Amino acid sequence: MSEQGEILLEVKNMFKSFGPTIALKDVNLTIKRGQIHGLVGENGSGKSTVTSIASGLQDCDSGEMIYLGKAWNPESMIYAREQGMSMILQEANTISDVTVAENLFAGKEAEFTNLGMVSKKKMVQAADELLQNFGVEHIKGGDSINRYSFEDRKLIEICRAVTDDTQLLVVDETTTALSHIGRALIYKLINKMAAEGKAVIFISHDMDEIIEVCNILTVLRDGNIIGTLEKGEMDPKKIRYMMVGREIGEAYYRDDYDPSHSGEVVLEFKNASFNDIKNFNLKLHKGQILGLGGLSGSGMRDVGRAAFGLERLKEGTIECKGNPLEGIMSAIDNNMGYISKNRDREALIGEGSIRDNIIMPSIRGLSGKMMYLSKKASTKVAQHQIDAFSIKCNNENQYVSTLSGGNKQKVSFAKWMAKDSDIFIMDCPTRGVDIGVKQFMYQLISQMKADNKAILMISEELPELIGMCDQIIIMKDNEVSANITRDKDLKQTDIIEYII
Known part of the structure; x- marks a missing residue:
């Protein structure tokens, strides 16, 4: 019988490098039953690397692992999950264009197969039961996963990853992608696992969350265990x-409480109706940081997508610099940039180089009369942004998919800074970045305001909105529930009643 405090996973003398970059240097880590074991460190410190190796996502260069008292070298994440070790990745990890049920039981189709035929009906019934057991009743097993938001897809991943047989769960920056309801669900789940003598490795950049949730904490820096x-x-x-x-x-955050800005309107919604939002009005001014807050599903993300031409209008208009917005290219032509919460699907090309991602919005400007793209010019632009954002990489040719979450987010910013965009739609701009990068980004956003750029900042994090915005619009049930001006005495408690 397993007991609290018994060693569940042991990592010994682990090394891992990616080309000239050393990701892990002689790492030793012990995970015991009953622990919610936090891992913290700057982006690229090695947190996700060590856990992805333990979970079968990749191999180490040297070192050994012991899991459940036996040598451990998982051949894949599926094999690791079958042996009771599951990992919920930071980025989206669902299969598009199939049902929720098919996502939940990917690799387990044999459980629903008879005479070579998969019973979709039984699979959907099992999916609905599983979702209900997790308290996720608004998601239906028979629906296409495409209809669900990024946050809902993360909930589906959680339901898929955790079973009664799960002994060790790795939560890699998952909470930054979840709504408040989703966070409550995962907190309840990990506390239950710890109480049952199982264990959780919890990776987060949210210091308050780490201290509240974890009962032990390991800090990494540059591939080393610091303590x-x-x-x-x-x-x-x-x-x-x-x-x-x-x-x-x-x-x-900003140390001033001056909400003033230019009188020039650069983006305006005029009685705009799209998705479930009707007759929406909003004005974004030059030199303004305008916040949009609310719960997941409140409509705030739909506003950001519509502002960049990603949502089709049913009625009304959206004007950018006085001209009707007519889609994504129209937004880009009007010097607008969009930083998506779902960066892997909507912001970046993972199998493209850092250089190609950074220069993509600027290609027309970098091409000469013969439409020839100068490699020298594009490399110069990319390298300037790599230096400005301190993007940790081998060189500009490195694939974006190999970067840490925080460095991916830097590339998301850099591509629009390279184009010198003057209107920014930012959906969760500091998601998945460490404390130092977050500080850097807030300073950058403050400088953008000083440079008369216009920013629409969408966030569920009230401290972020209060700390950075000139004005905060709160949305609830696809409508505006409050409009609040920057003030030194403004507190979260003054806003929360308009959200819930």
Whole structure:
């Protein structure tokens, strides 16, 4: 019989490199039953690398692992899951164009097969039961997964990853992609697992979340284990210092409370109706940071997508710099940039190079009269942004898919900065980035405002909206429920009643 405190997974002397970049240097890590074991570190510190190796996503160069008392070298994530170790990835990991049920039981079709035929009806019934057991009743097994949002897809991944046989669950930056309801579900799940003598490895950049959720914490920096802290030792200042090797100031957000901006309107919704939103009106001014807040499904993300021409209007108009917005190319031509929450599907080309991703919006400007794209010019532009954003990479030719989540987000910003965009639609701009990068991005956004750029910032994080925005529009049930101006005395409690 398993007991609390018994070693479940042991990593010994692990090394891993990607070309000249050393990702893990002699890493030793012990995970015990009953632990919610936090892993923190800057982007590229090695958190996801060590857990992806343990979960069968990739191999290490050297070192060994022991799981459930036996040598462990999983051949795949599917094999690891069958042996009781599951990982929920930071980015989307569902299969498009098939049903929710087919996603939940991918690789397990034999359970529903008779005489060589898969019973879709039985699979859907089993999916509905599984979803209900997790308290996810608004998602239906027979629906196409395409109809569900990024947040809902993460819930589906959680339901797929965890079974009664799961002994060790890796949660890799998953909560940043979840709504408040989804976060409550996963917190309940991981606490239940720990109470049952199982274990969770919990990766997050949210310091408050880490301290609240985890009962032990290991800090990595540049592929090294810096130290492990027990619950009573978890101090934010101490953790930040261990992460970066230097003091980080407390000031992330703007230190001014001046909500003023230019009177020039650069983006305007006029009685616009799209999806479930009707007669929506909004004005974004030059030099303004306008926040959009609310719960997942409130409609705020639909507004951002519509602003960039990604949603078809049923009625009304959207004007950019006084001209009707007529789709994505119209938005780009009007010097608008869009940073999507779902960066792997909507913002970046994973199997493209960093250079190609950065220069994509600027190709016409970089091409000469003969429409020849100069490699020298494009490399110069890309390298400038790599340096400006301190993107950790081997060179500009490295595939974006090989970058950490935070460095991918830097590329999402860099592509529009390279084009010198002056209107930015930012959906969760600091999702999945570490504390140092988050501070850098807030400083960048503040400088954008000073440079008279216009920013529509969409976020579920109230501290982010309060800390950065001149004005905050709160949405609930696809309607505006509050319009709040920047003020030094504004608190989360002043806003929450308009959200729920």
